[in-house]
Amino acid sequence: MTERPKLWREETVETKPIFDGQVITLQVDTVRLPDGGTTTREIVRHPGAAAIVALREDKLLVVEQYRKPMEKFQVEIPAGKLDPGEDPMEAAFREFEEETGYRAASMKLISAFYTSPGFADEKLYLYWAEGLEKGTMQLDEEEYLAVDAITFEQAQQYIREERISDAKTIMAVYAWERYRLTGTI
Amino acid sequence: MTERPKLWREETVETKPIFDGQVITLQVDTVRLPDGGTTTREIVRHPGAAAIVALREDKLLVVEQYRKPMEKFQVEIPAGKLDPGEDPMEAAFREFEEETGYRAASMKLISAFYTSPGFADEKLYLYWAEGLEKGTMQLDEEEYLAVDAITFEQAQQYIREERISDAKTIMAVYAWERYRLTGTI
Numbered sequence: 001m002t003e004r005p006k007l008w009r010e011e012t013v014e015t016k017p018i019f020d021g022q023v024i025t026l027q028v029d030t031v032r033l034p035d036g037g038t039t040t041r042e043i044v045r046h047p048g049a050a051a052i053v054a055l056r057e058d059k060l061l062v063v064e065q066y067r068k069p070m071e072k073f074q075v076e077i078p079a080g081k082l083d084p085g086e087d088p089m090e091a092a093f094r095e096f097e098e099e100t101g102y103r104a105a106s107m108k109l110i111s112a113f114y115t116s117p118g119f120a121d122e123k124l125y126l127y128w129a130e131g132l133e134k135g136t137m138q139l140d141e142e143e144y145l146a147v148d149a150i151t152f153e154q155a156q157q158y159i160r161e162e163r164i165s166d167a168k169t170i171m172a173v174y175a176w177e178r179y180r181l182t183g184t185i
Numbered sequence: 186m187t188e189r190p191k192l193w194r195e196e197t198v199e200t201k202p203i204f205d206g207q208v209i210t211l212q213v214d215t216v217r218l219p220d221g222g223t224t225t226r227e228i229v230r231h232p233g234a235a236a237i238v239a240l241r242e243d244k245l246l247v248v249e250q251y252r253k254p255m256e257k258f259q260v261e262i263p264a265g266k267l268d269p270g271e272d273p274m275e276a277a278f279r280e281f282e283e284e285t286g287y288r289a290a291s292m293k294l295i296s297a298f299y300t301s302p303g304f305a306d307e308k309l310y311l312y313w314a315e316g317l318e319k320g321t322m323q324l325d326e327e328e329y330l331a332v333d334a335i336t337f338e339q340a341q342q343y344i345r346e347e348r349i350s351d352a353k354t355i356m357a358v359y360a361w362e363r364y365r366l367t368g369t370i
Contacts, residue, residue, distance in 0.1 A: 006331040041253040068226040069306040121254040144193040174359040
């Protein structure tokens with residue numbers, strides 16, 4: 001009997017494309033295991049997204065919209081998918097103005113993270129926006145959302161009520177809290 | 186011309202099942218828009234997961250494993266899918282012991298969040314474990330991972346190097362930092 005390895009790089013034996021959609025694609029990869037056998041990995045591919053933490057008079061800019069996967073309205077920081085080949089920071093500037101109607105002078109990367117490393121390659125780039133001025137709101141045809149600005153206490157309250165309940169927005173509130181506690185982002 | 190509504194609850198006109206896998210299912214819903222037209226939403230269903238922040242002698246317990254969607258090794262906090270009908274806290278106790286070989290005396294919920302609200306219903310429950318003692322490691326047949334314990338400075342370093350780059354682990358490091366700064370979780 002061979003010793004069970006701790007780490008194992010999973011080589012692809014076969015890739016089966018399942019679905020090619022507007023937002024995601026799905027494939028099932030068959031991968032080699034250390035004992036010579038195989039197993040399958042279900043993989044969602046997504047172009048990635050940019051999300052923006054923007055404070056205006058000490059309030060966080062948020063958008064409310066209907067989220068079909070959860071069948072409920074959710075309050076989130078502004079965000080959007082990257083266009084093919086688009087730089088994440090450009091996407092942040094673009095999406096921020098389109099969704100909120102404000103233009104930002106600068107965007108600093110707070111962090112970039114994979115949202116669901118077990119089954120998806122979606123990477124989200126979280127930016128800190130500064131120097132806000134009036135711009136032009138421009139929603140996609142199929143996008144319906146309401147812009148709001150909330151205090152730190154409201155943000156905490158919304159998290160308790162699960163009106164805020166997505167990873168990027170909770171991360172944004174952590175980043176905001178750290179900024180309040182340490183003065184750094 | 187009717188005024189464009191800001192908020193709109195998307196009623197389902199039709200649900201088309203696409204894929205039913207081991208980890209996820211995929212469906213495409215056709216939904217009604219305010220102008221009477223329709224559009225489609227691609228929806229990944231996932232049973233949800235529990236993840237655990239556990240400190241041992243001021244070090245964070247982490248696991249390293251190969252993540253096929255990104256084709257790279259990643260350092261993450263211990264986590265696992267909920268079994269059908271399983272309580273998230275029970276899953277946290279179970280997965281923590283299975284993956285790390287430690288048993289926890291208590292689990293406190295830090296937060297619960299949707300990882301990718303645009304296309305998936307995956308909800309992740311993040312727990313703070315206390316009272317660690319030796320238990321029994323028990324990995325799934327297709328699971329290969331190495332357990333480690335890292336300092337706060339190492340965690341920051343791993344984030345810079347993108348050895349840590351997933352939402353739940355970056356959230357865990359934020360929670361740890363807040364605990365260091367404020368003494369609360």
